[in-house]
Amino acid sequence: MVKLSTTDVSHIAKLANLKLTKAQTEKYKEQLSAVLTYFDELNEVDTKNTEPTSQTTGLTNVTREDVLNPNQTLSVEEALSGTDKIKNNYFSVPAILNKE
Amino acid sequence: MKLPKTIQETKDGLKKKQFSAVELVDSYLERIKKYNPELNAFITVSEEKAYEDAKRIGSSSLDRPLSGVVVAYKDLFLTKGIRTTAASSVLSDYRPSYSATVVKRLEEAGAICIGKTNCDAWAHGASGENSDFGVTKNPWNREYVPGGSSSGSAVSVAAALSLIATGTDTGGSIRQPASFCNVVGFKPTYGAVSRYGVVAMSSSLDSIGHFTRTVSDARTVFNITKGGDGLDATLSQAREHGKKNHFTIGIPKEYFADGLDSQVEEKILEAIEVYKKKGIKFKQVSLPMTKYAISIYYIIQPAEVSSNLGRYDAVRYGSGRSAFGQEAVRRIMLGTYVLSSGYYDAYYLKALKVRSKIITELDQTFKGVDALIAPVSPTGPFKLGEKVSDPLSMYLSDVYTVTGNIAGIPGISIPAGFTQQGLPIGFQLMGPRFSEETLFNLGEIYQSETDFHLMEPKI
Numbered sequence A: 001m002v003k004l005s006t007t008d009v010s011h012i013a014k015l016a017n018l019k020l021t022k023a024q025t026e027k028y029k030e031q032l033s034a035v036l037t038y039f040d041e042l043n044e045v046d047t048k049n050t051e052p053t054s055q056t057t058g059l060t061n062v063t064r065e066d067v068l069n070p071n072q073t074l075s076v077e078e079a080l081s082g083t084d085k086i087k088n089n090y091f092s093v094p095a096i097l098n099k100e
Numbered sequence B: 001m002k003l004p005k006t007i008q009e010t011k012d013g014l015k016k017k018q019f020s021a022v023e024l025v026d027s028y029l030e031r032i033k034k035y036n037p038e039l040n041a042f043i044t045v046s047e048e049k050a051y052e053d054a055k056r057i058g059s060s061s062l063d064r065p066l067s068g069v070v071v072a073y074k075d076l077f078l079t080k081g082i083r084t085t086a087a088s089s090v091l092s093d094y095r096p097s098y099s100a101t102v103v104k105r106l107e108e109a110g111a112i113c114i115g116k117t118n119c120d121a122w123a124h125g126a127s128g129e130n131s132d133f134g135v136t137k138n139p140w141n142r143e144y145v146p147g148g149s150s151s152g153s154a155v156s157v158a159a160a161l162s163l164i165a166t167g168t169d170t171g172g173s174i175r176q177p178a179s180f181c182n183v184v185g186f187k188p189t190y191g192a193v194s195r196y197g198v199v200a201m202s203s204s205l206d207s208i209g210h211f212t213r214t215v216s217d218a219r220t221v222f223n224i225t226k227g228g229d230g231l232d233a234t235l236s237q238a239r240e241h242g243k244k245n246h247f248t249i250g251i252p253k254e255y256f257a258d259g260l261d262s263q264v265e266e267k268i269l270e271a272i273e274v275y276k277k278k279g280i281k282f283k284q285v286s287l288p289m290t291k292y293a294i295s296i297y298y299i300i301q302p303a304e305v306s307s308n309l310g311r312y313d314a315v316r317y318g319s320g321r322s323a324f325g326q327e328a329v330r331r332i333m334l335g336t337y338v339l340s341s342g343y344y345d346a347y348y349l350k351a352l353k354v355r356s357k358i359i360t361e362l363d364q365t366f367k368g369v370d371a372l373i374a375p376v377s378p379t380g381p382f383k384l385g386e387k388v389s390d391p392l393s394m395y396l397s398d399v400y401t402v403t404g405n406i407a408g409i410p411g412i413s414i415p416a417g418f419t420q421q422g423l424p425i426g427f428q429l430m431g432p433r434f435s436e437e438t439l440f441n442l443g444e445i446y447q448s449e450t451d452f453h454l455m456e457p458k459i
Helices: A006-015 A022-044 B007-015 B021-039 B047-056 B101-108 B151-158 B175-181 B215-225 B262-277 B288-311 B326-339 B345-365 B391-396 B402-407 B436-449
Strands: B042-045 B070-074 B112-117 B164-169 B184-187 B207-212 B248-252 B281-285 B371-375 B411-418 B424-430
Touching: A006 A022, A006 B326, A022 B288, A022 B326, A022 B345, A022 B391, B007 B021, B007 B215, B021 B042, B021 B047, B021 B070, B021 B112, B042 B151, B047 B112, B070 B151, B101 B164, B101 B215, B112 B151, B151 B164, B151 B175, B151 B207, B164 B184, B175 B184, B175 B411, B175 B424, B184 B215, B207 B215, B215 B411, B215 B436, B248 B262, B262 B281, B262 B371, B262 B411, B262 B424, B262 B436, B288 B326, B288 B345, B288 B391, B288 B402, B326 B345, B345 B402, B371 B436, B411 B436, B424 B436
Parallel strands: B070 B112, B070 B164, B248 B281, B248 B371
Antiparallel strands: B042 B112, B164 B207, B184 B207, B184 B411, B371 B424, B411 B424
16 A cells, blocks of 8 residues: 655656646645555565566667768758747757856 | 558559549548548648648559558657647647658658547557547547547548558557557567657657558558668567468467456457367467556556656747646656655566566467467447546556567457447457567458458448
8 A cells, every 4th residue: 555645746746847736736646646556466576586677679789880871960940940949049948057 | 432441452543543642632631521520530630741742643653562542640750840749738839850760661652641640648548538639539439439549540540531540559559449449450569660750658668550451451561661770779670480371379368357348358259269260279378477567567658758758848849847738747757756766676676577577478478379369458448538537447458458568579459340339349469579470460361251340430
């Protein structure tokens, strides 16, 4: 049985860069607790000697030559076409550093 | 004009001049205008592009593998210059500056792009109801869901609004709506078809497949979309599985236990009888680990979702994070939690280990059988609104499909008849990695003995 607290939910929302209303926080608290409780069944499985699988291709370290492919490049206009927050041909982004 | 039902009929009709490519587009657009306002299968209809593609198909270019074939793309596939929304308000104005590999390949093969189909936003859902562009309705009965997440693509093929349609399958999002709409839904081996230019949901599970009316057409489309493009590092060449004439299919006993609707079970047993008459052998198998598939799927998938949706911050394109709908928020929250400090080992790492156990169990099983037969969904189509307020019950409807994604194996859903209410039911075949040929061969055998796939909804 998993019971998330309001603080837990607010902490997760902060990590995920999401702003939740009080009502949303309460709703997700209930719904996520129910789903997490369902996962308790995994405790039945003995995985002491099992390696994890993160992907199924069997491939490792797939690389390519570090060369420019002219068919795979976008013009400045194309690259900026999805946004209107542009300054001097660059994306204008929210500041993340303080002035000091 | 009578619309063609297969790729071959399309090409023959063009060659014999029964219709021109432009007339084909006229007919499909006419149907879309008539039926889409209610079915809501399309988010964007690309009329201009469709006529442009059609006009390029002159008499000299009728020999390409998909000449004149009208295709609809799930709105997760980037189409250069044509709005691509992932059915989310976050991307409601996004116009990609390049096309997905699959889109490019189908276009080069002569296909005509008719539009972009509705789906659960970011492909999160099993009913089509999570779209920020309104729900899609099942053409067999508009009070029922068409399944999801590739809801619009399944409806588009079922209601003859396009001949074929693309989809993505992360936990059943092609196979389940195909089964709810009476069309063929094909999910390839993970790493067989490029994901380049397709909005990412869960990167270790996403597979790129398609909807068709026949298994034979599913094979034709796969032969065009598969193979490396130098842009998706997970791709590998299919290993040849020598031609076989004698097949043994496994019946996983856990898949026919509690929770399976009796009408669904009956249709699958009938399909088994069809196969037995054709000399195909069946064998009971046991997959005890797959009972945990749903749990580990709903750990791994939201974890990868929370990472993939982290990029949507309205800097390079799209709207801010407040534009995410409630299912996306739910999955981002769940994924962030299972990856967070203190819980990573208990949930995420544990899930990856149980994933290994499921794969080992399947590998062992496939030493004794060529394929598995299974239900696609525990029930037939359910009513609109029935599960929206209960996410856990919605998640549980993926129980028979997620194993295929966890193990990265191919699967195909094939129309198998109708419930007493007249709603479609499909059955599923799964095989080992890169066993697509076997699945297509088995699917073709079934369709040569049955005609469920030729039945059309009265719309």
